[in-house]
Amino acid sequence: MFTGLIETIGTVLSIDRRGDVTNLIIEAPEISPELSENESISVSGACLSVVKAGHTSFIAEMMGETVAVTKLGMLKPPDKVNLERALKVGDRLGGHIVLGHVEGIGVVSEISKKTQTSTVRINADASIMHYIVPKGSIAVDGVSLTVIDVTETDFTVGIIPSTLKLTTLGGLKAGELVNLETDIIGKYIERFLKCSSSNEKDRSSNLTWEKLAKYGWQ
Numbered sequence: 001m002f003t004g005l006i007e008t009i010g011t012v013l014s015i016d017r018r019g020d021v022t023n024l025i026i027e028a029p030e031i032s033p034e035l036s037e038n039e040s041i042s043v044s045g046a047c048l049s050v051v052k053a054g055h056t057s058f059i060a061e062m063m064g065e066t067v068a069v070t071k072l073g074m075l076k077p078p079d080k081v082n083l084e085r086a087l088k089v090g091d092r093l094g095g096h097i098v099l100g101h102v103e104g105i106g107v108v109s110e111i112s113k114k115t116q117t118s119t120v121r122i123n124a125d126a127s128i129m130h131y132i133v134p135k136g137s138i139a140v141d142g143v144s145l146t147v148i149d150v151t152e153t154d155f156t157v158g159i160i161p162s163t164l165k166l167t168t169l170g171g172l173k174a175g176e177l178v179n180l181e182t183d184i185i186g187k188y189i190e191r192f193l194k195c196s197s198s199n200e201k202d203r204s205s206n207l208t209w210e211k212l213a214k215y216g217w218q
Contacts, residue, residue, distance in 0.1 A: 001086060001087050001097060001098070001099060001100075002042045002047070002084050002086060002087060002098040002099070002100055002142070003084070003087060003091070003092075003093050003094055003095040003096065003097070003098060003144060004084070004095030004096060004098045004137075004139050004142065004143055004144020004145075005084065005094045005095045005144060006082045006083065006084050006142060006143055006163075006166060006167045007030070007031055007083055007084050007085060008028055008030040008031055008083050009028075009080050009081070009082060009083065009166070009167065009168060010026040010027060010028035010043070010080070010081045010082075010083045011026065011027040011028075011077075011078050011079075011080060011081075012024060012025070012026055012027075012075050012076065012077050012078060012079045012080075012081060013025045013026065013027050013057060013077055013078070014077055015075065015076065015077070020063065020064035021061060021062070021063060021064075022061075022062040022063075022067055022072075022073070023051065023059050023060070023061055023062070024043065024048070024059065024060045024062060024072070024075065025057060025058075025059050026043070026057060026058055026059075026060060026081060026083070027056060027057045028056075028057065028058065028083055029055070029056040029057075031083060031085060032053050032054060032055065032056055032057055032058045033053070033054075033055050034085075035050050035053035035058050035085070036050065036053065037050060037051060037052065037053070038050065038051075039053075039085070039086070040085075040086040040100070041058075041060060041083060041084070041085055041086070042082070042083065042084040042085075042086075042098070042100045042142045043060055043072065043081050043082070043083060043142070044070075044071070044072065044081045044082045044141045044142050044168070044179055045070070045082070045098070045100065045102050045139050045140070045141050045142030045143075045179035045180075045181055046062075046066055046070045046072055046100055046102050046142075046179060047086075047099065047100025047101065048060040048061060048062055048066070048100075049061050066102075069102055069103070069104065069105075070102040070105065070179050071105050071177045071178070071179055072179075074177070080168045080171070081168065082141050082142045082143060082167050082168050084142060094144075095137070095144025096137035096139075096144050096183060097183070097184055097185070098139045098142070098144060098181060099181065099184060100142075100181070101181060102179040102180065102181050103127070103128055103180055103181055103182060104124065104125055104127070104128050104180055105177050105178065105179060105180065106122040106123060106124040106128070106140070106177070106178045106179075106180045107122065107123045107124075107175065107176075107177060107178075108120060108121070108122055108172055108173065108174055108175065108176045108177075108178060109121045109122065109123050109154060109174060110174060111172060111173070111174060116160075116161045117158060117159060117160055117161060117164075118158070118159045118164060118172075119148065119156055119157070119158050119159075120140075120156065120157055120158075120159060120169075120172060121154055121155070121156045122140070122154060122155060122156070122157070122178060122180075123153055123154045124153075124154065124155070124180055126152075126153075128180055128182060129150070129152065129153065129154075129155070131182035131183065131186050131187060131190075132147055132150050132155050132182055133147065133150065133186070134147055134148065134149055134150055135147060136183055136186070137183050138155075138157065138180065138181070138182055138183065139179075139180070139181040139182075140157060140169065140178050140179070140180060141167070141168060141169065141178045141179050142179065143163060143167050143169055145157040145158070145159065145163075146158065
């Protein structure tokens with residue numbers, strides 16, 4: 001599990017494709033010496049396993065499903081990637097709960113730059129838009145961001161100066177692709193309510209849509 005607060009930016013050194021497994025060799029001297037084999041790491045929002053780590057770089061393994069669903073399969077040297085190690089017990093949850101299970105790819109349609117901040121509009125498939133709400137959280141290339149507004153086909157997020165400086169989002173341009181993961185909490189609530197409504201005989205819970213709305217879940 002991650003929190004969407006990026007630790008450092010890594011540089012793709014090379015890509016080794018072997019059948020349905022792809023290895024990413026990433027330069028990241030700030031964190032590489034502390035990585036261990038089989039450790040989980042978020043690479044631009046996708047949870048990958050570390051298979052080898054050295055003093056300045058590490059190798060992360062990527063399965064075919066990750067290549068198909070995320071933009072990582074399109075990487076090439078010397079592309080930059082956002083990196084975050086998995087949370088440890090006792091760590092602060094500074095962003096929001098991010099699993100590293102990318103749901104799809106969004107397309108940056110517009111960037112509005114102000115003096116120090118930026119507002120980015122992103123187009124996404126309906127299956128992803130379904131779970132995005134104003135003032136809610138979303139992971140964009142692994143970065144925890146707050147949603148400003150939502151339409152049927154796109155949404156906007158605001159990016160503060162430190163995020164622009166310390167992540168790859170500072171270099172975004174219109175037309176670029178980004179990995180997207182929506183907030184897991186809303187999906188669990190929807191799933192629970194669907195299961196409850198499909199079995200009217202099960203009265204073990206009194207949770208309803210009306211009660212959720214009463215407590216602010218719109």
